[in-house]
Amino acid sequence: MIKIGIVEDNVKIRNLIQRYLDMQKEMSCSVAVDSVEEMLDHLKKFDAPDVLLMDIQLPGMSGIEGIGIIKKEYPDIEILMLTVYHDSHKIFDSLVAGASGYLLKHTSLPEIKESIENLVTGGAPMSPQIARKVIQYFKKSEPQQKPESNLTSREQDIVNGLVDGLSYKLIADRYDISIDTVRAHIRNIYKKLHVNSKAEVIAKSLRGEI
Amino acid sequence: MIKIGIVEDNVKIRNLIQRYLDMQKEMSCSVAVDSVEEMLDHLKKFDAPDVLLMDIQLPGMSGIEGIGIIKKEYPDIEILMLTVYHDSHKIFDSLVAGASGYLLKHTSLPEIKESIENLVTGGAPMSPQIARKVIQYFKKSEPQQKPESNLTSREQDIVNGLVDGLSYKLIADRYDISIDTVRAHIRNIYKKLHVNSKAEVIAKSLRGEI
DNA sequence: TTTTTATTCACATGATAATGTGATTGGCAG
DNA sequence: CTGCCAATCACATTATCATGTGAATAAAAA
Numbered sequence: 414m415i416k417i418g419i420v421e422d423n424v425k426i427r428n429l430i431q432r433y434l435d436m437q438k439e440m441s442c443s444v445a446v447d448s449v450e451e452m453l454d455h456l457k458k459f460d461a462p463d464v465l466l467m468d469i470q471l472p473g474m475s476g477i478e479g480i481g482i483i484k485k486e487y488p489d490i491e492i493l494m495l496t497v498y499h500d501s502h503k504i505f506d507s508l509v510a511g512a513s514g515y516l517l518k519h520t521s522l523p524e525i526k527e528s529i530e531n532l533v534t535g536g537a538p539m540s541p542q543i544a545r546k547v548i549q550y551f552k553k554s555e556p557q558q559k560p561e562s563n564l565t566s567r568e569q570d571i572v573n574g575l576v577d578g579l580s581y582k583l584i585a586d587r588y589d590i591s592i593d594t595v596r597a598h599i600r601n602i603y604k605k606l607h608v609n610s611k612a613e614v615i616a617k618s619l620r621g622e623i
Numbered sequence: 624m625i626k627i628g629i630v631e632d633n634v635k636i637r638n639l640i641q642r643y644l645d646m647q648k649e650m651s652c653s654v655a656v657d658s659v660e661e662m663l664d665h666l667k668k669f670d671a672p673d674v675l676l677m678d679i680q681l682p683g684m685s686g687i688e689g690i691g692i693i694k695k696e697y698p699d700i701e702i703l704m705l706t707v708y709h710d711s712h713k714i715f716d717s718l719v720a721g722a723s724g725y726l727l728k729h730t731s732l733p734e735i736k737e738s739i740e741n742l743v744t745g746g747a748p749m750s751p752q753i754a755r756k757v758i759q760y761f762k763k764s765e766p767q768q769k770p771e772s773n774l775t776s777r778e779q780d781i782v783n784g785l786v787d788g789l790s791y792k793l794i795a796d797r798y799d800i801s802i803d804t805v806r807a808h809i810r811n812i813y814k815k816l817h818v819n820s821k822a823e824v825i826a827k828s829l830r831g832e833i
Numbered sequence: 834t835t836t837t838t839a840t841t842c843a844c845a846t847g848a849t850a851a852t853g854t855g856a857t858t859g860g861c862a863g
Numbered sequence: 864c865t866g867c868c869a870a871t872c873a874c875a876t877t878a879t880c881a882t883g884t885g886a887a888t889a890a891a892a893a
Contacts, residue, residue: 505761508758508761509761512758513755513758514758531751534751535751535752535755536751536752536754536755537751537754537755537757537758538751538754539749539754539758541741541744541745541746541747541748542745542746544746544747544748544749544754545723545745545746545747547747547757547758548718548722548723548724548747548757551715551718551719565868565869565870566684567869567870568869570685573685575822576822576826577826578818578820578822578823578826579822580820580848580849580850581849581850582849590870590871590872591871591872591873592872593871593872593873593874594870594871594872596850596851596852596872597870597871597872598869598870598871599850599851600851600852600853601869603851603852608788609851609852610788610790610850610851610879611821611822611850611851612785612786612788612789612821612822612825613788615822615825615826615829616786616787616788616825616829619712619825619826619829619830620829775838775839775840776839777839777840778839790878790879790880791879791880792879800840800841800842801841801842801843802842803841803842803843803844804840804841804842806880806881806882807840807841807842808839808840808841809880809881810881810882810883811839813881813882819881819882820849820880820881821880821881
């Protein structure tokens with residue numbers, strides 16, 4: 414049974430969602446309040462829910478401020494934002510503060526239900542537009558120059574094999590070359606990187622130093 | 624009509640997906656090859672598809688390298704990764720390189736279809752586990768809960784030695800114990816982590832999976 | 834108290850890795 | 864055309880690792 418709490422100041426929306434979720438047999442939603450402050454009061458007195466649906470625009474403290482406070486006291490509560498805002502700042506601030514998902518308010522009730530289930534099983538529900546913005550964030554943050562690999566593409570292949578934990582034999586099989594060729598490449602890689610073991614190559618690679 | 628291309632070296636999977644997508648009336652999937660190089664050849668000769676499904680582990684150039692090259696020449700193609708890899712590096716590298724979505728290979732055919740539709744209407748499809756890792760990227764401030772290491776502090780010492788690229792002998796010297804003790808610890812570490820080489824331990828550790 | 838568990842050490846053996854030496858091929862630059 | 868270099872392969876030797884088996888001690892848990 415998943416216990417759910419709601420922080421939302423629009424009474425109609427709040428009641429609608431609460432009734433819908435509480436109706437589900439694998440969920441219970443007994444607490445729905447209209448501010449972070451009230452939710453904090455409630456958490457002190459009763460058992461913490463598993464999931465909190467949280468708006469951003471609220472009377473008193475904003476939902477984003479609330480995330481930090483609630484997660485600090487109750488780190489096991491999963492917080493799912495449910496809001497009309499789709500600007501990058503609010504999205505990122507929410508995620509940095511500790512939200513585990515971000516839905517837009519036009520999301521249908523069954524989709525909200527599905528998102529909550531997704532959340533408790535280790536997922537991170539996001540509306541498609543939100544996911545797009547999150548991904549765009551990575552495309553911009555690209556200007557990270559790599560330290561001039563020096564490695565040829567074949568050598569890089571071999572390094573990837575090592576990082577995947579493969580033996581020389583398995584690397585040879587993967588790229589359909591002989592094990593002696595693998596040896597030869599690895600010799601050259603060691604020279605270029607000034608190392609002398611698989612271990613060091615893997616460490617360098619995973620640290621982004623190649 | 625959405626035109627789709629596939630780059631995937633497993634013939635069975637490739638044919639399965641191609642046949643399924645091509646069967647949809649609002650989609651066509653006429654090109655399915657097993658390497659980035661072949662796809663680049665195809666793109667030179669024929670009309671570019673709207674969406675490319677791309678594996679990571681491929682003969683020749685990796686799918687991640689391929690993203691950059693393809694997006695540079697054909698920026699309008701949306702690239703959707705479809706792979707077994709779920710480690711943060713491969714996910715982030717793919718997104719930084721320009722992928723618009725990231726699915727794991729166990730995704731069902733109808734979900735793949737849905738993801739493609741989602742993609743062309745401005746979404747960014749991701750498997751739930753992937754979305755979670757992307758979001759965790761933002762939470763780096765907060766100490767992310769580790770997968771319950773199970774390792775004792777001495778074992779963790781040994782792991783650190785491995786990550787530093789030390790041999791058994793050097794680890795023994797560092798902690799002033801015998802090399803056989805190091806062996807014994809490493810045996811136990813392998814059991815706990817279900818691996819059987821230094822390489823895998825180092826990789827797991829540097830990926831934060833310990 | 835009895836039983837785990839962490840930590841320590843030893844001996845042994847087959848597997849894998851590291852390193853040396855040398856060689857062939859095909860592409861590219863001077 | 865010629866030398867350089869990436870990529871391929873072979874053979875050989877020593878070093879290191881992976882794994883099995885066994886065991887002692889002290890501390891923590893049952």
